[in-house]
Amino acid sequence: MTEQRIEFSATGCPEVLxxxxxxxxxxxAGEVRLRIRxxxxxxxxxxxxxxxxxxxxxxxxxxEAAGVVEAVGAGVTALVPGQRVGLSGGGPxxxxxxxxxxxxxxxxxxxxxxxxxxAALMLKGSTVEALVERCAKVQPGSTVLVHAAAGGVGLLMVxxxxxxxxxxxxxxxxxxxxxLARQAGADHLIDYNHEDIAARVREITGxxxxxxxxxxxxxxxxxxxxxxxxxxxxxxxxxxxxxPVTGVGLGALAAAGSLFVTRPTVFHYQRDAxxxxxxxxxxxAMVQSGALDVRIGQRFALADAAEAHRALESRATxxxxxxxx
Ligand code: NDP
Numbered sequence: 001m002t003e004q005r006i007e008f009s010a011t012g013c014p015e016v017l018x019x020x021x022x023x024x025x026x027x028x029a030g031e032v033r034l035r036i037r038x039x040x041x042x043x044x045x046x047x048x049x050x051x052x053x054x055x056x057x058x059x060x061x062x063x064e065a066a067g068v069v070e071a072v073g074a075g076v077t078a079l080v081p082g083q084r085v086g087l088s089g090g091g092p093x094x095x096x097x098x099x100x101x102x103x104x105x106x107x108x109x110x111x112x113x114x115x116x117x118x119a120a121l122m123l124k125g126s127t128v129e130a131l132v133e134r135c136a137k138v139q140p141g142s143t144v145l146v147h148a149a150a151g152g153v154g155l156l157m158v159x160x161x162x163x164x165x166x167x168x169x170x171x172x173x174x175x176x177x178x179x180l181a182r183q184a185g186a187d188h189l190i191d192y193n194h195e196d197i198a199a200r201v202r203e204i205t206g207x208x209x210x211x212x213x214x215x216x217x218x219x220x221x222x223x224x225x226x227x228x229x230x231x232x233x234x235x236x237x238x239x240x241x242x243x244p245v246t247g248v249g250l251g252a253l254a255a256a257g258s259l260f261v262t263r264p265t266v267f268h269y270q271r272d273a274x275x276x277x278x279x280x281x282x283x284x285a286m287v288q289s290g291a292l293d294v295r296i297g298q299r300f301a302l303a304d305a306a307e308a309h310r311a312l313e314s315r316a317t318x319x320x321x322x323x324x325x
Contacts (some may be wrong), residue, residue, distance in 0.1 A: 039119055
């Protein structure tokens with residue numbers, strides 16, 4: 001069977017993405033051949049494609065998928081053909097009909113987590129788990145600011161924080177997105193296309209600011225995040241949807257209130273099999289308890305990956321985006 005994957009041999013606009021046939025060898029020792037049933041699209045894919053996060057070229061794309069174990073390489077005993085599994089990470093290459101990946105990166109899926117849900121959740125849900133529970137160690141009952149609250153990570157984060165008993169202030173662009181964030185549980189909404197984020201946060205918090213800000217927007221919201229954070233508060237700057245944050249002098253943190261800043265990547269919170277297993281057990285439990293409703297806002301065919309990227313980068317998406325092989 002001829003397999004196909006999305007590949008690019010030069011960085012640039014979505015047009016660089018091509019669906020190409022590939023010869024997939026049998027899985028090597030320690031590897032599994034994953035038959036991919038649904039693929040998660042993530043903002044990081046656009047950083048890879050555009051060159052912000054450089055990769056050796058030509059390269060595949062995509063770090064989130066769900067599917068079925070089709071074959072196992074020598075030494076793989078924990079997984080068997082036919083088993084449903086999810087993947088977060090493994091190096092870009094999940095925009096494909098099948099791929100070989102190290103067996104220890106694959107997570108068995110519970111029966112009640114559908115393929116599409118898993119594809120929309122593996123990276124994004126585990127990012128929320130890591131950032132909320134282990135990075136920021138958000139305290140139940142605290143008030144938290146979440147930027148891009150109607151996005152893939154954003155909607156999951158709002159729901160997770162609500163499940164912890166937090167008050168959530170969400171930002172998003174436009175009425176429709178604000179309505180989605182409200183549905184997910186956000187208590188206060190700020191349309192950052194028109195409103196002054198920090199002024200509104202100060203108003204909502206009686207002048208105090210918030211103890212924790214989750215900022216995946218980056219360049220465009222950085223100054224507002226600084227100005228909205230309470231004294232000795234924490235900014236978790238975890239992405240660059242509007243461009244990277246650069247050139248920050250440490251003095252700015254003192255001036256803004258002796259703030260803490262971290263720039264995490266989820267993979268540093270899943271350093272071994274035990275951490276990974278614990279993280280995904282927690283993510284799946286949040287879905288199974290009903291605390292997380294995984295919203296798939298749009299679906300594209302694998303061949304239309306470029307179109308999916310255009311939608312994501314033009315802020316036309318809500319919730320998670322998936323590709324169907
Ligand atoms: P989203 O679905 O959140 O899409 C990005 C959203 O950002 C847009 O919908 C848009 O919402 C908002 N945005 C604000 N300014 C811009 C801009 N100039 N261009 C484009 N979008 C803008 O994406 P994901 O859920 O995939 O990812 C969210 C963030 O989380 C990203 O920064 C990503 O890199 C990061 N991330 C980080 C991880 C880590 O380990 N550090 C892991 C996973 C994700 P609106 O229209 O409401 O402004």
